[in-house]
Amino acid sequence: MASMGSFPTGVDSSILVHSGNQQRPVIPILAFKPKKYVEIGSFADCNSAGFSRNFADDLFSRLSLCCGCSNRGGKLRMKRVKATQEGTGGGESGNESEDAFQATIQKGEKVLAMQKDLLKQVHVFFEITLSFVNQLFNVKSERPLPNFAGDCKLIIEPRMTSHMIAERKKLVSSIKNNIVDPEGIKPPSTESNGTTSILDAAPTKDETKLETDLLGSGTTSSDAKPEIQQQLKATSSEGVRSMEAPPFVPWNSVVIPNPETKELKDTTVNTVTIDPTKEDAKPPPLAGANVMNVILVAAECAPWSKTGGLGDVAGALPKALARRGHRVMVIAPRYGNYAEAQDTGVRKRYKVHGQDLEVNYFHAYIDGVDFVFIDSPLLRHIENNIYGGKREDILKRMVLFCKAAIEVPWYVPCGGVCYGDGNLAFIANDWHTALLPVYLKAYYRDKGLMQYTRSVLVIHNIAHQGRGPVDDFAYVDLPQGYLDLFKFYDPVGGEHFNIFAAGLKTADRVVTVSHGYTWELKTLEGGWGLHGIINENDWKLRGIVNGIDTKDWSPDIDIHLKSDGYVNYSIDTLKTGKPQCKAALQKELGLPIRPDVPLIGFIGRLDDQKGIDLIAQAVPWMMDQDVQLVMLGTGRPDLEQMLRNFEGQYKDKVRGWVGFSVKTAHRITAGADVLLMPSRFEPCGLNQLYAMRYGTVPVVHAVGGLRDTVKQFNPFEESGLGWTFGRADVNELIHALGNCFYTYREYKASWEGLQKRGMEQDLSWDNAAQNYEEVLVAAKYQW
């Protein structure tokens, strides 16, 4: 037995008590009395620290066993023994040993304080969780409706229906069931722990009141007025999807210690644990405490509507944000009859340029994202001409779309519950939805509404700005005081009306789709007249490179590579799979099936941006090189005609496919050896990303996102991803292509290295989503 001044092994400032196979630090010495006995703890101390009497008993008896303590009247005492040479390990004085003892006492007190503090934190965490659950279900809003659309008529006011209350009960009981105590301790009961009362499955007064509010006093949902019954049915008819627990709590295995009443055998205060062995174990959201409600609003959204990269982003970024734990919605126009989306039954009317227009809201829940489609005769059946028509007509569509979109979080229940406007951020995209930040300010924030809602505006392409004469201001239905936001002068347009300008000024944050483009936007050439406004708002601008939807764009699972001779392939089967796709493409397009000839692909909108003129200038040179060229695109009629002419001129070498075909785009990406992107400017560019994932080597003009994402091949170091050229000049294009063909023919190993490096990159949306989250959080805390 060790003497005073040198504790037995394992008993020092954090005395270890062995229980089963676990070692736990416990409260050590609490008081020191310079008497015969030193009191080192009491039951009272244990109780105040949240430990039961049994536990204290156990602790004390173990201490008595291991260090000769005695237990008198609930006080644990240790006999004072004068330090001896033998006991102290040599020559220590009694004072020294007492000092050591004092130090140990102090350390012990610190440990105790820390433990108490941690227990408090666990309780605070639990309370926050409960209040979140409560908030989630108390959707009733007392806010006055803004006089936004004149006499806009609310037909359904989504509140807690009995169906929703039932859902809430389900959630509550699932939360209860998932509160697991690994030592078999039951979840704290409501009697013994006030903090759990919110979890009670019985409807609370508020809930009952809520139903009464909705249905009128003395009525229940079953005896409500027929029209209300119908509305309720509409609200819940699509089937309230099963509610998920608030995303920031790992419900699977939450241990809740109750310091007041619970017998806590485990003193480890890090009580929130995840059981990875459970099949339904859900990790905590990656966003952690930053989880928000996010609504992305865009004029197109793949796969339902797409003319270019904006559609891809609207279809994929929200899913990546949802994977991080956010509650995410996409709002897009309902251009066609989308099979997945069901009518929510919600109808609203908005005034646009004096016209009273009704909109319906359709809803689908896919891959963790709520997709809400706004339906109106103004938007219907234009999927092949989204941005077509007269300027005023396009403007009216966008005004209606933005007005209707901004109120979706109030009126359209998703999974039975509206998003509400607290902790909410909109992500608007390009000029088409740049009115949304303006409306958020003018009709809501400036009137004390939606105070916790923020807007982020994403620039995918600054070249299109929603310009018009100043008189167009009449269409946007705003008080005259807001005209200055839109009125803009530049040497090209003179004084004009500019929607993008107003959006950039009013959004809380601005994002653009690459770092390179962020820089270009601030220049006279790159900002397309808006560089001044962008420079003024530089503080809120950030570049985030797009990702790609790897479910859609992966050669190993691509659904468009499963027939007509195409095959799925991966980096391991690249050498066989890709040549097979190339042969299938040559066959499908009626080109000679030649594995040795470099096959160059181009996919894109046919306009000035994409550098089609440079390709046109390089075609004669290319045709001398024994290559094949496949181009897919729609756009300017003269450029479409040019494609047809090339095909007519070089029948055995060129195919010019005029049209929009997602399947063909995938097949060209898989079958081509080289993807050509000589864009004059390119905010990000997605095709080069898709190409690299398919082992297709990009040759690009180093601008915007192309410069960010395609690193020049270095043959000495065997590094890089493709070929880049610095100026939009045909000779530079030819030079880059020449090196590319030479490497393709003469340096097979280098070529394969290029392909594999491209395929190995992580191009998914996950990184970008994390960066968007940072922007959303910055917007949220900005006042």
Ligand SMILES: Nc1ncnc2c1ncn2[C@@H]1O[C@H](COP(=O)(O)OP(=O)(O)O[C@H]2O[C@H](CO)[C@@H](O)[C@H](O)[C@H]2O)[C@@H](O)[C@H]1O
């Ligand atoms: N005829 C056709 N048939 C089938 N598919 C076709 C097609 N023409 C184009 N596509 C597809 O449309 C998308 C085009 O995306 P991009 O990013 O290259 O260009 P876009 O200029 O439209 O987008 C803008 O927004 C995106 C997103 O932010 C930015 O990357 C980009 O730089 C910016 O100009 C790709 O998915 C492509 O396959």
